[in-house]
Amino acid sequence: MRIPKWLLTFTLPALVLVVACEKMLPKAPAADSILDGPVGGLTNSEMSTFLHGDALFNEQIFTVETGLGPGFVATSCGSCHAGDGKGHPFTTLTRFGQYDSNGNTFLHLGGPQLQNRAIPGFKPEQLPAGAPHSNFMPPANTGLGFLELVSDADILAMSDPNDADGDGISGACNWKKIPGYLKVFDFAAPKNGYYIHRFGKKAAAYNLLHQTANAYNQDIGITSVFEPVDPYTGLQTDPEISESDINAVVFYLQTLKAPIRRNSGDAMNVQGEKIFKQIGCENCHRETLKTTTSKTAALSEKLFHPYTDLLLHDMGPALDDGYTEGSALTSEWRTPPLWGLGLSKNSQGGSYFLLHDGRATSIESAIEFHGGEALKSKNNYLLLGDSDKKALIQFLESL
Amino acid sequence: MKKIFTYTFSILLLSFCGPQLKAQNDSIKSNRILPADTGSKLNMDAIYNRPFLMSDKIPIAIGGYLEANSNYEQTDGASEGLTFQARRLTIFMSSTIAERIHFLSEIEFEDGTKEINIEFAAMDIEFHPLLNLRGGIVMNPIGAFNQNHDGPKWDFIDRPISATTLIPSTWSNVGFGMFGKYYVNRWTLGYEAYFTNGLNSNIISNSENRTSFAATKLNPNRFEDNPPGSPVFTGKIAIRNRKIGEMGISYLTGVYNQWKVESQVVDTRRNASIFAIDFNTSLFKNKFHITGEWVRCMVDVPETYTQAYGKSQSGAYTDFIYTFLQRKIGVWKNAKFQIGTRLEYVDYNEGKFKETGTKIYDQLWSIMPSLAFRPTGSTVLRLNYRYMETRDLLGNPAAHTGAIQCGFSTYF
Numbered sequence: 001m002r003i004p005k006w007l008l009t010f011t012l013p014a015l016v017l018v019v020a021c022e023k024m025l026p027k028a029p030a031a032d033s034i035l036d037g038p039v040g041g042l043t044n045s046e047m048s049t050f051l052h053g054d055a056l057f058n059e060q061i062f063t064v065e066t067g068l069g070p071g072f073v074a075t076s077c078g079s080c081h082a083g084d085g086k087g088h089p090f091t092t093l094t095r096f097g098q099y100d101s102n103g104n105t106f107l108h109l110g111g112p113q114l115q116n117r118a119i120p121g122f123k124p125e126q127l128p129a130g131a132p133h134s135n136f137m138p139p140a141n142t143g144l145g146f147l148e149l150v151s152d153a154d155i156l157a158m159s160d161p162n163d164a165d166g167d168g169i170s171g172a173c174n175w176k177k178i179p180g181y182l183k184v185f186d187f188a189a190p191k192n193g194y195y196i197h198r199f200g201k202k203a204a205a206y207n208l209l210h211q212t213a214n215a216y217n218q219d220i221g222i223t224s225v226f227e228p229v230d231p232y233t234g235l236q237t238d239p240e241i242s243e244s245d246i247n248a249v250v251f252y253l254q255t256l257k258a259p260i261r262r263n264s265g266d267a268m269n270v271q272g273e274k275i276f277k278q279i280g281c282e283n284c285h286r287e288t289l290k291t292t293t294s295k296t297a298a299l300s301e302k303l304f305h306p307y308t309d310l311l312l313h314d315m316g317p318a319l320d321d322g323y324t325e326g327s328a329l330t331s332e333w334r335t336p337p338l339w340g341l342g343l344s345k346n347s348q349g350g351s352y353f354l355l356h357d358g359r360a361t362s363i364e365s366a367i368e369f370h371g372g373e374a375l376k377s378k379n380n381y382l383l384l385g386d387s388d389k390k391a392l393i394q395f396l397e398s399l
Numbered sequence: 400m401k402k403i404f405t406y407t408f409s410i411l412l413l414s415f416c417g418p419q420l421k422a423q424n425d426s427i428k429s430n431r432i433l434p435a436d437t438g439s440k441l442n443m444d445a446i447y448n449r450p451f452l453m454s455d456k457i458p459i460a461i462g463g464y465l466e467a468n469s470n471y472e473q474t475d476g477a478s479e480g481l482t483f484q485a486r487r488l489t490i491f492m493s494s495t496i497a498e499r500i501h502f503l504s505e506i507e508f509e510d511g512t513k514e515i516n517i518e519f520a521a522m523d524i525e526f527h528p529l530l531n532l533r534g535g536i537v538m539n540p541i542g543a544f545n546q547n548h549d550g551p552k553w554d555f556i557d558r559p560i561s562a563t564t565l566i567p568s569t570w571s572n573v574g575f576g577m578f579g580k581y582y583v584n585r586w587t588l589g590y591e592a593y594f595t596n597g598l599n600s601n602i603i604s605n606s607e608n609r610t611s612f613a614a615t616k617l618n619p620n621r622f623e624d625n626p627p628g629s630p631v632f633t634g635k636i637a638i639r640n641r642k643i644g645e646m647g648i649s650y651l652t653g654v655y656n657q658w659k660v661e662s663q664v665v666d667t668r669r670n671a672s673i674f675a676i677d678f679n680t681s682l683f684k685n686k687f688h689i690t691g692e693w694v695r696c697m698v699d700v701p702e703t704y705t706q707a708y709g710k711s712q713s714g715a716y717t718d719f720i721y722t723f724l725q726r727k728i729g730v731w732k733n734a735k736f737q738i739g740t741r742l743e744y745v746d747y748n749e750g751k752f753k754e755t756g757t758k759i760y761d762q763l764w765s766i767m768p769s770l771a772f773r774p775t776g777s778t779v780l781r782l783n784y785r786y787m788e789t790r791d792l793l794g795n796p797a798a799h800t801g802a803i804q805c806g807f808s809t810y811f
Binding site: 004006009010013015017021024025026028029061063064065068074075082083088090092117118119120121123346347348349350355 | 667770780796
């Protein structure tokens, strides 16, 4: 039987498309080129929860009808953490009202966070006159579950609040009381009812539930069973997000993979890593930490490489905004993890916005802003030759 | 891969064999009324310019179309797999109530019964070709696609992105207005002007996290309720030359927010508007067709709201279709094979960030080659491939989407 040509005209391209579809459809980017994605080794049920949390984090957009505001900073979690990376000046938030460890004296005036946007018909919050304040750039989310599982004992072992060893690096914990809805870690090492906090620019959040419930409330104006008071009105409302949804988002944050280092064997990167340690960066940006036991096997008792010690360090006057949280001094900032640094631009619109408020638009500039306990390391960096500086930057961008 | 192959082959087989099956005999004698191709038809005539079945015993002409397809789509390696989609089943009915008084309705079932919409249900009274009154649920005459959207007329399974996300085709609202046409030699001039319901605050409060006229359709009360308290005006002027083609200019404007509640002012009165230019032409003895539409949306977004909702948006699409084979094929006397491509872009937010002065992105572009077989004028089998690049608000590295679609659309 002869097959008419016209029949082939339609069917042949169709068959070619079907057979070649794998080649014609866009492939997944390399795992080390993106920040999002789950940690390896999740069980099927854990993966389902991860995906549910992923959808809530990245796709749930709050509107007036679903509880947004009235005052807010962002309309979703994903707006501040595109691709689970660092934020952009567009989503930088402002905290205000606390000078010292005696607490926030501007809570009655809307502290501790400015809701600088408002739904139609409402006015956004204004920064009260004379309030100490600081702008905070949203951090990357990746690997947070590993950081949450570093034991208090390990953090305390790295701390040296009085610089007993005389190396010029102290490293202090942010000790705070915890809200009633939080369950303390099994590994907690409290001191007079105060607990070590570890998340946030000033290490003022105890764990990821604390961070998440607070962010829904202060960033989006969403109340929950954990944070039932609307920050705009100061009134308690019915929960605008369910407890189970918040728990799913928390699990998502806990099980996002740690950033994967790229080209670690490259000679320049090896040289840069050596310089990183030689000039003292690793005194605060600790390369390796380990997790304690966890019921999530993929996170349990793992060595990982975040380049942080989760401690507060005095960063000198240039980075002292006069605002603080918990027991931190105004000049103290928690060491930010450096992992994922090289991929930051991919979530920040193609430019770097580094340090706590995004003021540094390059890694070099971020290093040059270092002072206080980091002054010695910065000066060591400034004394490096061009090729060594280049190697150091290349190493940092490989993280 | 085997599954995809099997499914697609089955669709193709069914598509080709289907017309060979003999239809049941109707107990009522009916005549198929095909649209006249006078060359003077405008996009505004599309609602009547369709095949209808007329019976000598029933005073109503009835028609409709069906669209179904397979879809395999992948974005940066992530795919939901192969799906089959029953996109639309549309039924239209028309009748002449009395001399120069007509009624036409179009009811659409989208994605099965997920969305059931009255897309058109209006009465027309003709006083003069230049003055017709129309009232009921009317299609806002903004752009051309919203007026001329029947699936079988297009070689592409997906509707144009700008014509669905900027102009939310099919966009119908309840209201009243007038239309008319004027002919001089090769020229046809047409106009339409309506006042309707249609806008609401969903434009800047929706799950897309961007300014969206499409979100206004989510208001279930839009055919009885007009939150802003004042109507939307939509007007269009179109001109056609038989040798050159058609061009239309349209404008829609109105207040979109409920700024008064029980006569008390609760917000500032805010306006939203859309401006569109459309054109279409046929060249080389009607073998090469170009159709396009450019649209710009402008919305008064409060300064203190999030910049994710842009104050202006724009988008466009252009279809190029070439008939490379037209002859008797099988039992079909005037069958056609056509190739084509659709180019499109949408910028959902044309602003700049206040904080950095840099461009806000939230935009996409897409190219979609097509191959279509038209055994008759009222049926099309379509094969499309789409490649699309999407960038988020900040302009981070683009997401890449590829899609392979195969399906049909037919009037019945």
